Amino acid sequence: MLKMPRPIYNNTAGLKYHTTQETLLYGTLSIGPIYIFLYINSVLLFTLRSKSVFCETSRYILLYNLLFADTVYLVSSSLLYLLAAFRIKLTFYMCSVVILPPQLMSLISPLTLTVMSLERFVAICYPLRHAVIITIRNTGVAITLVWVTSSLSIIIRFLILLCSNTEFSFNLQMKDFCSDETLFLVPMSYHFITAYSGIVFLSAGVTIICSYIGVTLVARSASTNKASARKASQTLLLHLFQLGLILISTFHSNIITAAATIMERSHVLRLYSLSFICLNILPRCLSTFIYGLRDQTIRPFLIQHLCCLMPKSKSKPC
Template sequence: MLYANQSQTNITVGLQYQELLGTVLFAILTSVPCCVCLSINGTMLFTLRSKPVFRETSRYILLYNLLFADTVQLAQSQLMYILAVCRLRLTYPVCGFLTMLASLTNKISPLTLVLMSLERYVAVCYPLRHATIITIRNTGVAVIVVWAFSSVNVLTQVLLMLNFYFENPEILQMADFCGKDSVMLDPISDVYDKAYTCFLFISAAMVVTCSYVGVMIAARSAYTDKASAHKARNTLLLHLVQLGLNLSSTIHNPLLIAISKILDRITSVRIQIVLYVCIIILPRCLSALIYGIRDQTIRPVLIYHLYHLCCQWRRSLFL
């Protein structure tokens, strides 16, 4: 009997050790690429504020807005992922704040891509009026409108959630891990979020596609700069890819729920790590990498700052 109890204890301790080891491994596998992406995005944001040419050019201002939203969302997603891995349960107000912050930044990205597409469309199709239409003031107003529009959507979601919690005031401590599905307990909130997301991404895709078609038509004109039109066309295609990646992040949680119902826990966790890195982390770093490499003005400044950042890391490791 004593031997059986001791064996059972050893098995329990072994399982707990394996579970702890798996938790640490999963946290490392996601935290390392996330830290790398945050470093690249942070360097890119610093680069876009380091010189007047970046601060006084509309497309760089829009790029800064896009990168800022992506960086905030990346940091927030990693925080929520670590909380879930560590099995820490939050209160509904704290989780609601983190979820609404993610919703805000997630909606900023496609709207900013729309503005960037329209800016490229005006630059190619109306080159003589570009300087009068796309001004610093108009760009600032457009960015404010984007944030205000997204904030109204978040405020609407908060009001719908508060309506449910006021009807059930005893609910405060979460029984599950923090996530959008855990916060939106009212069916109306879930329906509203899905409807708004569909409307937003369909509208954004239509605007970017129409801008691409307009640039293609303008490229055939004899009065259009062929090199500029070709570069703008590639940029708009890039915007469509970014829009698709942003849309894929909205189906991340439903996809994980569907996978967990079909596969066993170990396989589901492994797939979850792959999907999280590929769908959440890497797309948030894509903009900084692509624009930093493609843009002739940004590239040398970005490489200079990245080089000094790597030197500081190396120096700190050997101290």
């Protein structure tokens, strides 16, 4: 018989949840920044579809995919947080629907960062071949592979859950609030996603580091555009920093699981709220700063749209 793992919050019924004041405080600190960045991300997504230059440039198409993934992740994560804060328990079927978007987007972001780093590497190191290698078609193929790779991990985890526990039913009521740990109870699923995520992040990290080294070597060459290469190397460093933060956020579950074995439920929930703010929200908000404010092409349109000043001339639709 399959031995089920210990639930994350294996505490007695007498332990307390947040007080009303704590719920409001953590809710404001968590959901408030999310709404602010959701607004900024939405404006930036609109900006990337308001001009033909953004729709016809591979770099901005990849940025749109990254921002879309981060935005969906913020929305779905805030929903999960609210369900947990208000102690709303779902059926396994409803939980699987809610948990699917953040689990899918959690791998799309690092993979997209990898493709964006390769695009910058080709642009700086092979400028004459950039237009041939980085085409709209190839960009579409790369984005499709990113989504297929991310979707594959989710499909395999659900298959492991169904095959390992024949008595499992999606119509059952969950005993705790919806989360990745309470849904995928099978140990094999945990080991699989740990290995799968490790391979993804290791590959992404090696790719970004190699791209950074290549761009840095080009930046030191006297026969190249040092300013452009230097800016690209700085962007790759920011990509690596963002990837590191996303990698740390994947340990969110491990931190909560370990804390639940030594702490009371009320303290675990406080830790859950704080780690949610620091580990889940922050990494998904960096794309706006890295591109929205640093990119000289996007910046004027973004500021214009944020200030609700629409362009006087009609833009060519994408």
